[in-house]
Amino acid sequence: MKGLVTGATGFVGSAVVEHLAASSSWQPVLGLRRKPEVTMAYPWALIGELSSESDWSEALRDCSAVVHCAARVHVMDDTEADPLAAFRSANVQGTLNLARQAAQAGVARFVFISSIKVNGEQTTRDTFFTAEDEPAPRDPYGISKLEAERGLFVLAEETGMEVVIIRPPLVYGPGVRANFASMMRWLDKGVPLPFGAIHNRRSLVARSNLVDLIMTCLEHPAAANQVFLAGDGEDLSTTQLLHRVGQALGKPARLLPIPIKLLEIAAGVAGKHAIAQRLCGSLRVDISKTQKLLGWRPQVSVDQALNETAQAYLNSQNSS
Template sequence: MILITGATGFVGSRLVERLVEDNKVIRACIRQKNKIIFPGAVTTQIDELTTNTDWAAALSDVKTVIHSAARVHVMNDLSADPLVEFRKVNVEGTLNLARQAATAGVRRFIFISSIKVNGEGTESGKPYTADDIPAPSDPYGISKQEAEQGLLRLAAETGMEVVIIRPVLVYGPGVKANFLSMMKWLSKGIPLPLGAIHNKRSLVALDNLVDLVVTCLNHPGAVNQVFLVSDGEDLSTSDLLRRMGKALDKPARLLPIPTSWLNLAAILVGKRNVAQRLCGSLQVDITKTRKLLGWKPPLTVDQGLKRAAEGLSK
């Protein structure tokens, strides 16, 4: 049996669907306030991911855990000490689950981490690799790195196999936040001042990420490894918007405003981080993932964007 935490989330819900399609025996972990039923899967309720959570019932007969639940990165976090709050869930809660999983005889623990463990951006043509020295700079990234370190120590101590996957920005049907906003702006024909951005960013379609997780369920080469995942094609923000417009069957109305002007405007309105994501580069090298696992992204960028666009219309 496979236990999936965060089963109602953007990634977790698609994982459940895919594994049910593959005729796997699934236990989907949901929070008590949710009443979602996954056809073909057993559900179990765990209200909190903390150091005190009792996972005994959820882990019964489980041989593989896919841990996608987390306190996610949020803009303008108002917590008095965000790092403390991220650690409670992403580090202490994760390691509590992993320790109980090892005790319960779980064979493999797959952890959905984040590219933020590597850092916030790259120089063009110098992508992150899975074996780079981590350099997280925000509380979310730090908490994910600390969880990774704890899991690998636990693997060495107990023999439970650990697999760590660091996705870049994930998009697909049901995507939220800035990606959804850009699709809505394009679908409405709103002109955007983003036509002269020459950065390079790696993205990953939801189904590509899910396919890699499925590959890691039993692959012997995945044991105690860290993998980066992307679509294998890097785009500038301008190119992404043009191809997103094509997926939406809408023309992308992009104004060629210099990036220096965009950065200055963002600073003036207190949105420096937004400008960094729109104008800066973040590339990943998935050579290790390809070679060690024999994996390649099943969807192209354009196929992934088409699925995301179809999800917008539903």
């Protein structure tokens, strides 16, 4: 069977392609969007930007399923004059355009990689987001993902194409970039960090665990027209995460026990409220529905995934 992967050169999409290629029952078809110079050893179609005008007909030919990873991603300091319009153009209109064409092409299942931001920005230390919660997105990215989800379920009712929604929290693994990569650089250099007294709880998901869940959702009969949350099954405080990443790097974390209130005040003065929320606030996901309905369990432990992530970082530093 053929499966179209959008965002196939991205952090998650590239790993999905590798797993499909290694499967005895799937052949990956790539929808490359931003990196046409990348050479890959699988059939592919260069589509252009994810929008309401994209023509997916070539890529969708004979496909049984779609794994839609491509998106306009969340950024901390968006420079768009109207961020919500920009997110809607790609994440809502672009997604629904692809899904309509997929249904018309006879695709049986459409797996959409959404975001935990559909649920909201934070929980308490002792509560969890669940797949059945009333959505409460707070930013344009989360709003666009929710609108895409709702549009996909309407399309599923109209066409019979099965839709599966996966909402991951922060995804990490070998080659991770952005804030997680910055954290590893600070720890590797021995930079003292003022995060030694944070007792929050946050859920993460290793890329290998997320991809394993995606593969399960491609074929499991019970996944049809459901929403699933993804996670590693172990939640960490920011302080614990830094200590364990430091251990994986072989560089003990140098953490100063600065009270959270002082961190929040300093972040407010610097205009970095969102960063303070991610560092100090809790965001926990309940994956019990995913486990019970699909019989799925995280295949990799947090420590194993952190070790793999740290080793890839160290290898990249040694080769540069």
